[in-house]
Structures are given as C-alpha cells and as structure tokens.
Amino acid sequence: MxxxxxxxxxxxxxxxxxxxxxxxxxxxxxxxxxxxxxxxxxxxxxxxxxxxxxxxxxxxxxxxxxxxxxxxxxxxxxxxxxxxxxxxxxxxxxxxxxxxxxxxxxxxxxxxxxxxxxxxxxxxxxxxxxxxxxxxxxxxxxxxxxxxxxxxxxxxxxxxxxxxxxxxxxxxxxxxxxxxxxxxxxxxxxxxxxxxxxxxxxxxxxxxxxxxxxxxxxxxxxxxxxxTGVGNCHVYVDRAADLDKALAIVLNAKTHRTSVCNAAESLLVHADVAGAFLPRVVSALQDAGVTIHGDAAFEAYDGVVPATEDDYEQEYLSLDISAAVVPDLDAAIRHIRRYSSQHTEAIVTEDVAAARRFTAAVDSAAVLVNASTRFTDGGEFGFGAEIGISTQKxxxxxxxxxxxxxxxxxxxxxxxxxxx
Amino acid sequence: MxxxxxxxxxxxxxxxxxxxxxxxxxxxxxxxxxxxxxxxxxxxxxxxxxxxxxxxxxxxxxxxxxxxxxxxxxxxxxxxxxxxxxxxxxxxxxxxxxxxxxxxxxxxxxxxxxxxxxxxxxxxxxxxxxxxxxxxxxxxxxxxxxxxxxxxxxxxxxxxxxxxxxxxxxxxxxxxxxxxxxxxxxxxxxxxxxxxxxxxxxxxxxxxxxxxxxxxxxxxxxxxxxxTGVGNCHVYVDRAADLDKALAIVLNAKTHRTSVCNAAESLLVHADVAGAFLPRVVSALQDAGVTIHGDAAFEAYDGVVPATEDDYEQEYLSLDISAAVVPDLDAAIRHIRRYSSQHTEAIVTEDVAAARRFTAAVDSAAVLVNASTRFTDGGEFGFGAEIGISTQKxxxxxxxxxxxxxxxxxxxxxxxxxxx
Missing domain, CATH: 3.40.605.10 (Aldehyde Dehydrogenase; Chain A, domain 1)
Structure with a gap:
C-alpha cells in the first residue's frame, strides 16, 4: 500500500x-x-x-x-x-x-x-x-x-x-x-x-x-x-446556592463518569457557605471514593490531601478533585480564568445576578447554571451526532x-x- | 518601551x-x-x-x-x-x-x-x-x-x-x-x-x-x-452568456481597480461563443490598456501574448489578464479548481442550469452569477465594516x-x- x-x-x-x-x-x-x-x-x-x-x-x-x-x-x-x-x-x-x-x-x-x-x-x-x-x-x-x-x-x-x-x-x-x-x-x-x-x-x-x-x-x-477535548472543568458553589442541588451536581459532575472531558476536576465554594457545605460535600465525595486535593479550609477535614498549584491545573480523569474556598464570586471567576481549560464551568446559585455575572464573565465553551458539567455533550445538547467538543474559539x-x-x-x- | x-x-x-x-x-x-x-x-x-x-x-x-x-x-x-x-x-x-x-x-x-x-x-x-x-x-x-x-x-x-x-x-x-x-x-x-x-x-x-x-x-x-485576501479571480463567459453583459462584467472586473484582491485575473470563454466574443473582449481590454496573456485561441488576435502555466496561477494586481477558451462548462470548473485561490469566481450566463451547476461546483468564498467580481467586499455586501476577506474555510x-x-x-x- x-x-x-x-x-x-x-x-x-x-x-x-x-x-x-x-x-x-x-x-x-x-x-x-x-x-x-x-x-x-x-x-x-x-x-x-x-x-x-x-x-x-x-x-x-x-x-x-x-x-x-x-x-x-x-x-x-x-x-x-x-x-x-x-x-x-x-x-x-x-x-x-x-x-x-x-x-x-x-x-x-x-x-x-x-x-x-x-x-x-x-x-x-x-x-x-x-x-x-x-x-x-x-x-x-x-x-x-x-x-x-x-x-x-x-x-x-x-x-x-x-x-x-x-x-x-x-x-x-x-x-x-x-x-x-x-x-x-x-x-x-x-x-x-x-x-x-x-x-x-x-x-x-x-x-x-x-x-x-x-x-x-x-x-x-x-x-x-x-x-478538541481537554477539560479542567469547575463547579462553583455560590453563597446563594441551594446546597442540596449543589451536592447532587458536584457528585454527578465528578463521579458519573470520570474518564471524560466534561467531568468536574475542581470545586470552588463561597466562604459564606463553607461551614454548612464542606462537611456534607467532603463526606459524600469520600463515600463515592473520591480523593479531595484541598486548600487549607478543606484540609481541616479528615482524608483531604493538600492541593498544590499542579492540582488546580490538573485534568485528573480519575476519582480525584481539587477544591478551594473562595471569598466571593469574583474570586471564583479569577480562579477559573487562571486555571480553566475553557471547556465547561458550572455555577450553583439561586441568585439571578450571580448567575448573570458568572455566565457573562466566564469565558468557556459551555457555562452552566444549576446543572452538571456532564451535560456538555452533542447528544445531550440534541445535536444527534458529535465529532468532538471544540475548546478553541x-x-x-x-x-x-x-x-x-x-x-x-x-x-x-x-x-x-x-x-x- | x-x-x-x-x-x-x-x-x-x-x-x-x-x-x-x-x-x-x-x-x-x-x-x-x-x-x-x-x-x-x-x-x-x-x-x-x-x-x-x-x-x-x-x-x-x-x-x-x-x-x-x-x-x-x-x-x-x-x-x-x-x-x-x-x-x-x-x-x-x-x-x-x-x-x-x-x-x-x-x-x-x-x-x-x-x-x-x-x-x-x-x-x-x-x-x-x-x-x-x-x-x-x-x-x-x-x-x-x-x-x-x-x-x-x-x-x-x-x-x-x-x-x-x-x-x-x-x-x-x-x-x-x-x-x-x-x-x-x-x-x-x-x-x-x-x-x-x-x-x-x-x-x-x-x-x-x-x-x-x-x-x-x-x-x-x-x-x-x-x-485573508489573495485573489486569483476568474470570469467565465458561458455559451449562454448575454455577450453585452459579459463584456461589461469582464471590463469592470479587470479594470475598475487593479490592485485589489477581488479584481479579475483570468478570463475563460466557452468555445461556442469564442468567435463572437473574442474580437470584442480583446479590443475592449486592449483599449483599456490591458495586456492579455492568452492561449492559442486568444493568440490569434494582435497584441495577445502567449500564456504560460505561471500566468494562469498569477494574481497580477495590474493591467494584465490570463485568458483561455474552454470546450464546455465542466472544463471551466476544472480550470478554476486547478488555478483559483478560491476567493471569487463569476459566471456570465442566461442559462439557469449552467448557473446552478457553476455555483454548486465552484468552491470559492464567493461565486457570482452575472455580476462583477468586484462586488466581493464587506461594504458592497452591506456589512458596514470589513476587517478583511477570508480565503480560508x-x-x-x-x-x-x-x-x-x-x-x-x-x-x-x-x-x-x-x-x-
């Protein structure tokens, strides 16, 4: 030939x-x-x-x-x-x-x-x-x-x-x-x-x-x-999040299928809800077999390993997630701008203004509000067929x-x- | 600085x-x-x-x-x-x-x-x-x-x-x-x-x-x-062309402004109308100061210089045009596929089937029917502003x-x- x-x-x-x-x-x-x-x-x-x-x-x-x-x-x-x-x-x-x-x-x-x-x-x-x-x-x-x-x-x-x-x-x-x-x-x-x-x-x-x-x-x-395809996808749990929805979305985004580009690789939590949300999300993720690579706030929980700069840059494609507490919405946006591969990011919030600011300021191929990152998919979007997910502009x-x-x-x- | x-x-x-x-x-x-x-x-x-x-x-x-x-x-x-x-x-x-x-x-x-x-x-x-x-x-x-x-x-x-x-x-x-x-x-x-x-x-x-x-x-x-921008643009004068329109379009496309990417650089004429059209187009172009680089059929006219392979590949951006007689529409399409920079090509024809085939088969950024190549322009297209003309796909x-x-x-x- x-x-x-x-x-x-x-x-x-x-x-x-x-x-x-x-x-x-x-x-x-x-x-x-x-x-x-x-x-x-x-x-x-x-x-x-x-x-x-x-x-x-x-x-x-x-x-x-x-x-x-x-x-x-x-x-x-x-x-x-x-x-x-x-x-x-x-x-x-x-x-x-x-x-x-x-x-x-x-x-x-x-x-x-x-x-x-x-x-x-x-x-x-x-x-x-x-x-x-x-x-x-x-x-x-x-x-x-x-x-x-x-x-x-x-x-x-x-x-x-x-x-x-x-x-x-x-x-x-x-x-x-x-x-x-x-x-x-x-x-x-x-x-x-x-x-x-x-x-x-x-x-x-x-x-x-x-x-x-x-x-x-x-x-x-x-x-x-x-x-196509590299996804260091973030879920940001806002101050105004419904924490039940947040828990379900974080778990689904991280554990529904780990080897795919639209799986979540990083979790950001607003400081105002850290006290209420961290105990729940840490234990739920750990129960699902996930290793959390966290900042100081997350490290206060048993089994959380300290996150390095590398962790925040990682597309793990495994039962690992990086995690950090952020002081406010804009800090979450800055973190995402710095580390994201601009594939998919999600905000969990009941606050219209926060959702509007996040979707406008986060420059990724897909930005989701109150939904799992796993939805970024040609089949899920109703395209019927997908040749890949473009991460270029x-x-x-x-x-x-x-x-x-x-x-x-x-x-x-x-x-x-x-x-x- | x-x-x-x-x-x-x-x-x-x-x-x-x-x-x-x-x-x-x-x-x-x-x-x-x-x-x-x-x-x-x-x-x-x-x-x-x-x-x-x-x-x-x-x-x-x-x-x-x-x-x-x-x-x-x-x-x-x-x-x-x-x-x-x-x-x-x-x-x-x-x-x-x-x-x-x-x-x-x-x-x-x-x-x-x-x-x-x-x-x-x-x-x-x-x-x-x-x-x-x-x-x-x-x-x-x-x-x-x-x-x-x-x-x-x-x-x-x-x-x-x-x-x-x-x-x-x-x-x-x-x-x-x-x-x-x-x-x-x-x-x-x-x-x-x-x-x-x-x-x-x-x-x-x-x-x-x-x-x-x-x-x-x-x-x-x-x-x-x-x-952006390189244009080896063709005008094809079909067997079913209105030769008055054809003459006006060829002259406009070549001489309206020579230094621009949407100027015509090559002329193709269907053999059936060569006898009627060549004398008219050769003298009109020459009167406008254009040098014709022609094939054997064009060379029969005074002042036409022989075209080389290079001429058909040229974007002259000057008062020069390459020219050839083709046996039929498909030969014109083949010639364009071979030499065009896929910027703009025009057909002059009154035949709906020929126009349909040409516009479908010619793969250029703009394909015009009975209009000068000079119209491929953001201002002319009504866009109000133009940053350039893309010749990529x-x-x-x-x-x-x-x-x-x-x-x-x-x-x-x-x-x-x-x-x-």
Missing part, C-alpha cells in the same frame, strides 16, 4: 479524497442517506470480518501487556457493532447541513446575496484507541459532504482496516465514490506528521484523544486544526454537530451588475 | 490586553459606541499630531526612494482622516454582535440552551503600509469586544504611533481601559515572530497584506490564523464583518439537573 515516503503516500490519498469530494459535495441528501444506511447494514452483515480484525488487535494488545481498561476500549462486541450501526442510522436521520442558507437578502442594487453551507472538502481525523470513532467519523463526514482521511491508533489498525473496507464497499454499492472514506497509509508517526503538513491537500484536521496528542497536533500542524466552540463540519460560501446573483 | 527580548515584550503587551479585554467583553453597546465616537472626534481634533507623525513616515520613505504608489498609500491627508473618523462612526452605528443568540431552545429535560456570541479576547493584526487600517481595526475590534494588538509596517511607524496614542486617550476618556488597543513593540521581524508564537496569549491572528506576508504568517504561526469565509470577529459560547440553565 505504501512507498517509502509517507508524505508522498499521504498526499496521494488526499488527492484521491479531493477528487472524490467533488462528487460528494454535489450529492443529494437522499443519496448520502442511502449510503449511510448501507454502511450500517454492512457493519452488521459483515460483523464477522470486523470482529476478526478486532480480535487480532486485542490479541496483540494482550500479548504486549496493555492495561485492561485500554483493552476494554479497544474491544468490539456484537453489541458495540450494533451501536455503531445505529449511530450511522441516526446520522442518516439528521438534516443535511449542506445547502442551508445561513443568511441572505437582496442588496440595494438588486444583487441577491445568499450565504450557504458547503462542505470543507477533505477532513483529516487523528484519534486514539476506540475503533467506533472510525465509523462515527466516516458517517458524520459523509453526511456533511466531506471526504475523510482516518488515522486511528496503530493498536486498532486491524479493526480500522476491516471497518473501512466494509464501509467503502457499502458506499460504492450505494453509488457514491468509495474514496470519500480512506485510511491514512502507514503506521508510524511519520504518517501523522505528513498529514499535519498536507496544507492545501487537507482542509481541516481534527485530533481526538488525550492532551498530549492534541497539543502535538496543534503545535506541528500547518493544516488548520479544530482543537475559531470556527466551532463546544460540542460539534453536523453544521460545525461545514464552511460557507456566498452565492451572489445579478443581471449584468458592475461596480460604478 | 522594549527590553532586548521581543517575545517577552509581546507577551507583556498581550497580557495587558488580556486583562483589559475582560472589562471590554462585559461593556455594553452604549459604552462601546461612546468610545468609538470619542475616537472619531479625537482623530479630527488632534489631526495635527497624526499628520505630523505621518509626515515623518512620508519623508523617510521619500528619502529611501520608495515608489510613488507606495508613498501614496502611506500618505494621510485631512480628507483621509475624515474618512477614518467616519469609519469609526459607521462602526458605532452597527449592531453589537456580542450577546447575539445564535441558536437556542429548551431540551427535553428542561435545560435551557442558548448559544451566544462572545468576543475572541485578544486579536493580533499584522498589516502593511496603509495607516487607515490602524483606526479601522481598532474600531472593529473594540465594537466586537476584542482587545487588539496592532503590528503595522515599520514604514508607517510614526503614523501608527500617533494614531494609537490619540485613540487610547479617547478610549480612556470614554471610561474604557486603553490597553484594549496597543501597538506591538519593536520594529523588527522578531516582534512579528513573537506575535505569531504567542499561542495562549493571543486568540487569533489576522494578516492583511500581500501574498508573501500572508503565506509566512500561515506557515509560522502557532496562534490560530484567519487567512474555517470560521469565516469571504468578507468578514463584526459577527465574524466573535466566537460563541453555550449558556445552559437548569434547576439542579444531573445526568441520570
């Missing part, structure tokens, strides 16, 4: 993707939905091939001593294949973003102006262990009219190869060009590097994975990047659905108009 | 801008408009200072043998100051993009979701000779709630210093923090480099100028960039007005909601 030059190989697949993208950009919603349903059917009818590929990856991982939780993320089962197929069907059910008129009107001189959504063209995805991302990304990109180059982790290479082979056959069977979904050739970091330098050949790169992966893509890529911010996978163009119609 | 370390200096001004941006993000429209009007008044009441600064720049440029057309762009006059002041007043008259609700609704679980426009935070502008950009950019950034770091060309340094001093005083007088508008310290390329590497300190970088400047920023910046594409100078965030309000 590959020569000895990864840059050459990557540009070759990107150019095939570009050629195929022209047809896909013009495909109707009906044509794309037909392909998506065929992709879903094929994943199930050819489950044996996909599971066989996956078994190879799992075996190799086990032989290499990979930790059990990573192997669990890598492993496919008939149930997980069902979920992947259902994901593709769900995307077929969503409106087509391509062609949507974002704004329009008629100018004073009679020119008719429309700003319409169009696909990016060629999207590159760089992601880690979970092979379900392969089908999700292929489906979302196809529906939004984009060709996609998939670069999963090498630990999932047999799974991804099997999934992509099945999806490509289904796409071709549905009458679209299969080169709209391709694997990036090569297993080494050189092929990732080549993808990141393929400016002009790839229109946008979306890394999904840990902080290290995302940082390296952001630093090295000359292709425009949509940064350009183009898309927060959960990215189908519209975020498009650009726009202006279509302007006149009748011989020239500029006077 | 500066130490010996440009990176340190740039980060210091960026951090001051960041601190000031927090207040600006919360400023009301009334407060911002008051500052904009004060800035306009100050440019006029302190015109002497600005003109004196500009005279230094012009003198230095003349002494250095700078070409007359560049000196003309550098020179400020009372009329040009009036126009700068009027530009600031116009921005004051535009709606405030900050706080606009882009979408919203109530989720099945009762959570209220709003996606609202928010400022980027700190914007960096890198631009060339024209000192009016200094006031324009300051006004547009202030209205959109962004602090701005201005890095104009060193040839305009005294003009820019005088303008920024006047604007900062006016901003402070109007009760806002003057550090929302700052010059980047240092005259050397090192300070530009430092700005491009100030990721985390600067939220977005917008280069405005020639192709070389823009390419170097795009290649070297780790700060997210909005690419991420975030903003085409003329950028105030809404394009914002990001968004999700504000989600519940009543103790947790994820089940």
């Amino acid at each position: 590959s020569t000895t030059d990864p840059a050459h190989d990557v540009i070759a697949v990107a150019e095939r993707a570009r050629a195929a993208s022209h047809g896909l950009a013009l495909a109707t919603r009906a044509e794309k939905d037909r392909a998506l349903l065929a992709m879903a059917d094929a994943l199930l009818s050819r489950a044996d091939e996909v599971l066989a590929g996956n078994a190879e990856d799992v075996e190799r991982a086990e032989a290499g001593g990979t930790p059990a939780n990573i192997i669990d993320r890598l492993r496919l089962t008939p149930d997980r294949l069902d979920a992947m197929a259902q994901g593709l069907r769900d995307v077929a059910g969503l409106p087509d973003p391509v062609g949507e008129v974002v704004r329009g009107g008629t100018l004073a001189n009679g020119l008719e102006l429309r700003q319409v959504r169009v696909p990016f063209g060629v999207v590159g995805m760089i992601y880690e262990a979970r092979p379900n991302v392969t089908a999700d990304a292929a489906g979302i990109c196809l529906k939004s009219g984009n060709a996609v180059l998939l670069r999963g982790s090498s630990s999932a290479r047999s799974s991804n190869a099997a999934i992509v082979a099945v999806l490509r056959d289904a796409i071709a069977g549905a009458g679209l060009e299969p080169d709209v979904v391709q694997l990036v050739p090569g297993d080494t970091h050189d092929s990732v590097k080549a993808l990141m330098r393929a400016r002009g050949h790839v229109d946008v790169l979306i890394p999904r994975g840990g902080a290290g992966l995302i940082r390296s893509v952001v630093e090295e890529s000359t292709v425009p990047v949509i940064e 350009l183009h898309a911010r927060g959960p990215m659905g189908l519209p975020e996978m498009t650009s726009t163009k202006y279509v302007v119609t006149g009748d011989g108009h020239v500029r006077p | 500066s130490t010996t370390d440009p990176a340190h200096d740039v980060i210091a001004v960026a951090e001051r801008a960041r601190a000031a941006s927090h207040g600006l993000a919360l400023a009301t429209r009334a407060e911002k408009d008051r500052a904009l009007l004060a800035m306009a008044d100050a440019l006029l009441s302190r015109a002497d200072e600005v003109l004196a600064g500009n005279a230094e720049d012009v003198e230095r440029a003349e002494a250095g043998g700078t070409p007359a057309n560049i000196i003309d762009r550098l020179r400020l006059t009372p009329d040009r100051l009036d126009a700068m002041a009027q530009g600031l007043r116009d921005v004051a008259g535009l709606p405030d993009p900050v706080g606009e609700v882009v979408r919203g609704g109530t989720l099945a679980n009762g959570l209220e979701l709003r996606q609202v426009r928010v400022p980027f935070g700190v914007v960096g502008m890198i631009y060339e000779a024209r000192p009016n950009v200094t006031a324009d950019a300051a006004g547009i950034c202030l209205k959109s709630g962004n602090a701005v770091l201005l890095r104009g060309s060193s040839s305009a340094r005294s003009s820019n210093a005088a303008i920024v001093a006047v604007l900062r005083d006016a901003i402070a007088g109007a009760g806002l923090e003057p550090d929302v508008v700052q010059l980047v310290p240092g005259d050397t390329h090192d300070s530009v480099k430092a700005l491009m590497r100030a990721r985390g300190h600067v939220d977005v970088l917008i280069p405005r100028g020639g192709a070389g400047l823009i390419r170097s920023v795009v290649e070297e910046s780790t700060v997210p960039v909005i690419e 991420l975030h903003a594409r085409g003329p950028m007005g105030l809404p394009e100078m914002t990001s968004t965030k999700y504000v989600v309000t519940g009543d103790g909601h947790v994820r089940p």
Whole structure:
C-alpha cells in the first residue's frame, strides 16, 4: 500500500479524497442517506470480518501487556457493532447541513446575496484507541459532504482496516465514490506528521484523544486544526446556592463518569457557605471514593490531601478533585480564568445576578447554571451526532454537530451588475 | 518601551490586553459606541499630531526612494482622516454582535440552551503600509469586544504611533481601559515572530497584506490564523452568456481597480461563443490598456501574448489578464479548481442550469452569477465594516464583518439537573 515516503503516500490519498469530494459535495441528501444506511447494514452483515480484525488487535494488545481498561476500549462486541450501526442510522436521520442558507437578502442594487453551507472538502481525523470513532467519523463526514482521511491508533489498525473496507464497499454499492472514506497509509508517526503538513491537500484536521496528542497536533500542524477535548472543568458553589442541588451536581459532575472531558476536576465554594457545605460535600465525595486535593479550609477535614498549584491545573480523569474556598464570586471567576481549560464551568446559585455575572464573565465553551458539567455533550445538547467538543474559539466552540463540519460560501446573483 | 527580548515584550503587551479585554467583553453597546465616537472626534481634533507623525513616515520613505504608489498609500491627508473618523462612526452605528443568540431552545429535560456570541479576547493584526487600517481595526475590534494588538509596517511607524496614542486617550476618556488597543513593540521581524508564537496569549491572528506576508504568517504561526485576501479571480463567459453583459462584467472586473484582491485575473470563454466574443473582449481590454496573456485561441488576435502555466496561477494586481477558451462548462470548473485561490469566481450566463451547476461546483468564498467580481467586499455586501476577506474555510469565509470577529459560547440553565 505504501512507498517509502509517507508524505508522498499521504498526499496521494488526499488527492484521491479531493477528487472524490467533488462528487460528494454535489450529492443529494437522499443519496448520502442511502449510503449511510448501507454502511450500517454492512457493519452488521459483515460483523464477522470486523470482529476478526478486532480480535487480532486485542490479541496483540494482550500479548504486549496493555492495561485492561485500554483493552476494554479497544474491544468490539456484537453489541458495540450494533451501536455503531445505529449511530450511522441516526446520522442518516439528521438534516443535511449542506445547502442551508445561513443568511441572505437582496442588496440595494438588486444583487441577491445568499450565504450557504458547503462542505470543507477533505477532513483529516487523528484519534486514539476506540475503533467506533472510525465509523462515527466516516458517517458524520459523509453526511456533511466531506471526504475523510482516518488515522486511528496503530493498536486498532486491524479493526480500522476491516471497518473501512466494509464501509467503502457499502458506499460504492450505494453509488457514491468509495474514496470519500480512506485510511491514512502507514503506521508510524511519520504518517501523522505528513498529514499535519498536507496544507492545501487537507482542509481541516481534527485530533481526538488525550492532551498530549492534541497539543502535538496543534503545535506541528500547518493544516488548520479544530482543537478538541481537554477539560479542567469547575463547579462553583455560590453563597446563594441551594446546597442540596449543589451536592447532587458536584457528585454527578465528578463521579458519573470520570474518564471524560466534561467531568468536574475542581470545586470552588463561597466562604459564606463553607461551614454548612464542606462537611456534607467532603463526606459524600469520600463515600463515592473520591480523593479531595484541598486548600487549607478543606484540609481541616479528615482524608483531604493538600492541593498544590499542579492540582488546580490538573485534568485528573480519575476519582480525584481539587477544591478551594473562595471569598466571593469574583474570586471564583479569577480562579477559573487562571486555571480553566475553557471547556465547561458550572455555577450553583439561586441568585439571578450571580448567575448573570458568572455566565457573562466566564469565558468557556459551555457555562452552566444549576446543572452538571456532564451535560456538555452533542447528544445531550440534541445535536444527534458529535465529532468532538471544540475548546478553541475559531470556527466551532463546544460540542460539534453536523453544521460545525461545514464552511460557507456566498452565492451572489445579478443581471449584468458592475461596480460604478 | 522594549527590553532586548521581543517575545517577552509581546507577551507583556498581550497580557495587558488580556486583562483589559475582560472589562471590554462585559461593556455594553452604549459604552462601546461612546468610545468609538470619542475616537472619531479625537482623530479630527488632534489631526495635527497624526499628520505630523505621518509626515515623518512620508519623508523617510521619500528619502529611501520608495515608489510613488507606495508613498501614496502611506500618505494621510485631512480628507483621509475624515474618512477614518467616519469609519469609526459607521462602526458605532452597527449592531453589537456580542450577546447575539445564535441558536437556542429548551431540551427535553428542561435545560435551557442558548448559544451566544462572545468576543475572541485578544486579536493580533499584522498589516502593511496603509495607516487607515490602524483606526479601522481598532474600531472593529473594540465594537466586537476584542482587545487588539496592532503590528503595522515599520514604514508607517510614526503614523501608527500617533494614531494609537490619540485613540487610547479617547478610549480612556470614554471610561474604557486603553490597553484594549496597543501597538506591538519593536520594529523588527522578531516582534512579528513573537506575535505569531504567542499561542495562549493571543486568540487569533489576522494578516492583511500581500501574498508573501500572508503565506509566512500561515506557515509560522502557532496562534490560530484567519487567512485573508489573495485573489486569483476568474470570469467565465458561458455559451449562454448575454455577450453585452459579459463584456461589461469582464471590463469592470479587470479594470475598475487593479490592485485589489477581488479584481479579475483570468478570463475563460466557452468555445461556442469564442468567435463572437473574442474580437470584442480583446479590443475592449486592449483599449483599456490591458495586456492579455492568452492561449492559442486568444493568440490569434494582435497584441495577445502567449500564456504560460505561471500566468494562469498569477494574481497580477495590474493591467494584465490570463485568458483561455474552454470546450464546455465542466472544463471551466476544472480550470478554476486547478488555478483559483478560491476567493471569487463569476459566471456570465442566461442559462439557469449552467448557473446552478457553476455555483454548486465552484468552491470559492464567493461565486457570482452575472455580476462583477468586484462586488466581493464587506461594504458592497452591506456589512458596514470589513476587517478583511477570508480565503480560508474555517470560521469565516469571504468578507468578514463584526459577527465574524466573535466566537460563541453555550449558556445552559437548569434547576439542579444531573445526568441520570
């Protein structure tokens, strides 16, 4: 499949993707939905091939001593294949973003102006262990009219190869060009590097994975990047909080699922309610198995370990939380400005003025009032599909659905108009 | 003003801008408009200072043998100051993009979701000779709630210093923090480099100028960039064109103003109308002083010089145009895909199907039907103010007005909601 030059190989697949993208950009919603349903059917009818590929990856991982939780993320089962197929069907059910008129009107001189959504063209995805991302990304990109180059982790290479082979056959069977979904050739970091330098050949790169992966893509890529996912999320319990709601929200935000970017990693409590709230929240968190890394006020409680500067900067992704008491709302805002990764922050308060100030002054992709940080999610927001959660400010911010996978163009119609 | 370390200096001004941006993000429209009007008044009441600064720049440029057309762009006059002041007043008259609700609704679980426009935070502008950009950019950034770091060309340094001093005083007088508008310290390329590497300190970088400047920023910046302006724009005269409209549009697109990015640089003509159109367009262009770099069909006419591959790739910005006859519409689309910078392309046709196919298949920021390419402009599009014309696909594409100078965030309000 590959020569000895990864840059050459990557540009070759990107150019095939570009050629195929022209047809896909013009495909109707009906044509794309037909392909998506065929992709879903094929994943199930050819489950044996996909599971066989996956078994190879799992075996190799086990032989290499990979930790059990990573192997669990890598492993496919008939149930997980069902979920992947259902994901593709769900995307077929969503409106087509391509062609949507974002704004329009008629100018004073009679020119008719429309700003319409169009696909990016060629999207590159760089992601880690979970092979379900392969089908999700292929489906979302196809529906939004984009060709996609998939670069999963090498630990999932047999799974991804099997999934992509099945999806490509289904796409071709549905009458679209299969080169709209391709694997990036090569297993080494050189092929990732080549993808990141393929400016002009790839229109946008979306890394999904840990902080290290995302940082390296952001630093090295000359292709425009949509940064996703690192979340050092805060819950601030205000002086005017309903402490029952606060307790439920803190517990849910921290313990509902710890390994995800919208889990809470830091707790701030207004000094006026510290006396009433700290005993309750410390014992509830500890009962749930959480280690609290606290400031002096929290350290007064048994089992709380002292927080360092590092703790406040941490995205733990584990049963740990940093915690501090703040003198007032503005101190909470300053703390968040200093330490937050600008993913999601929540305030618990019954005070309208405090909620208004917090939501205005905290500059994060999502700011929640009296709700768990765990709600920052494309599915929860009702987008139907999510390619990731953007933590950058350009183009898309927060959960990215189908519209975020498009650009726009202006279509302007006149009748011989020239500029006077 | 500066130490010996440009990176340190740039980060210091960026951090001051960041601190000031927090207040600006919360400023009301009334407060911002008051500052904009004060800035306009100050440019006029302190015109002497600005003109004196500009005279230094012009003198230095003349002494250095700078070409007359560049000196003309550098020179400020009372009329040009009036126009700068009027530009600031116009921005004051535009709606405030900050706080606009882009979408919203109530989720099945009762959570209220709003996606609202928010400022980027700190914007960096890198631009060339024209000192009016200094006031324009300051006004547009202030209205959109962004602090701005201005890095104009060193040839305009005294003009820019005088303008920024006047604007900062006016901003402070109007009760806002003057550090929302700052010059980047240092005259050397090192300070530009430092700005491009100030990721985390600067939220977005917008280069405005020639192709070389823009390419170097795009290649070297780790700060997210909005690419502007290079335009290798095409006019395609279809088989079904009204040839009178076609002639007027080609002439307007090429000769109305040659030094701008939305000027036409290439002409494509359907073979079926070449016999009727070429004699007319060749003589009209030549009468207007245009040199035609043509293919074999055009070369049959006196004075047409042979086109090379380079010509079709050129953004001439002069009285030159490349030209070719194409066998059909799809060949025109293929030619445009190959050579266009994806800024603006126009089709001249009376055929609805041809217009529909061209506007769908040509992937440029603006695609025009029966209108001159010169209309791709924020002012012409009715945006009231323009910070540049984006030729990238991420975030903003085409003329950028105030809404394009914002990001968004999700504000989600519940009543103790947790994820089940």
